[in-house]
Amino acid sequence: MKKAIILLSGGLDSATTLYYAKNQGYQTSCLIFDYGQRHRREIQQAIKIAKASHSDYKIVKINLPWQGSALLDKKIALPRNRQNIPKGIPVTYVPARNIIFLSFAASYAEAAGAQTIFIGANAIDYSGYPDCRPNFYQAYQKVLNLGLKAGVEGKTIRVKTPLIRKTKASIIRLGLRLSVPYHLTWSCYQGGARPCGVCDSCILREKGFEEVGRR
């Protein structure tokens, strides 16, 4: 059975990606990061989603000894928006986050003999993070082709981004068809007892569910 590593945050995009990969016939291993995020609630949700999908999972703890993001530093206020996400890269950007996550996924894939890495990156209904855009993933693929033993030996490890050009609504429609347990997903950056409703992540989620006629 073909194996895949899934980067699983606990949010709705990565949960949909996990179920997409399962539906494609992959044996799925989830990689969950505890990187000091203020919304560390998502970690517990990611574990529940991995279990619900009958995937195994590993948690990698990353202690970044520097700051530079509102997601790592509670002293920086999160942007509060009403409807649309402003253009530009917001203060929630974490320096090199997906670059770091993918590097661990590459290591895990190679050690586990998986040929594929799935990441739920999206460049349509997103916060403008540069490491969510298609050309970044094309460049990253080349790094894996050239930098891994697997690549040199002709067993390329591929990074797949099935959601990258979908709207949030079409991601949710796909997920509903695949029976993604969206009640288990967590999106809010604040990470309080209930979603704040005003951070980028809450707004994008709400917009998506509204567009498909669910709340």
Next chain:
Amino acid sequence: MKKAIILLSGGLDSATTLYYAKNQGYQTSCLIFDYGQRHRREIQQAIKIAKASHSDYKIVKINLPWQGSALLDKKIALPRNRQNIPKGIPVTYVPARNIIFLSFAASYAEAAGAQTIFIGANAIDYSGYPDCRPNFYQAYQKVLNLGLKAGVEGKTIRVKTPLIRKTKASIIRLGLRLSVPYHLTWSCYQGGARPCGVCDSCILREKGFEEVGRR
């Protein structure tokens, strides 16, 4: 003053790279990894080298919850060679090691406002690791250009590999000119009280010092 992040292992290549960067006028911040390496002696040596060079340093602890390398798993024997390193990628290869190290360096550089990352990768007197070769670094540069906020904003963070095409002897000659404290460097993969003399790393070191007429 221009700032640089230096990937510092405690070995002679990275120590030379650190002094090279200082000589080029950079304010140097060293990044040291505690990644479960069997030769963790090198970490203490890296700290001494950072201090000797009057650089600041940060240690990142990485707990890889998978194996796949003789440097992480003491049950796998290290290759014992007599003179030359055999062709091919040896069991000491750590899946995606430099990809992971560079990803943290990119995050640190961006958070600290450094424009340059130095890594002492070498593709001449080396163990055949694919993430030490020039075309890998060209590909990685593109990832940083496209995936970082700094890249998008036109403040590209550059990865420099000043030793990549040098022989071990010419690296040591350069280091001697720059007064690198080679007595503080540690190369042996075994990480015992004394260098084993038969691992790839010991052999390459000895060959280099012999060629410059020092032992």
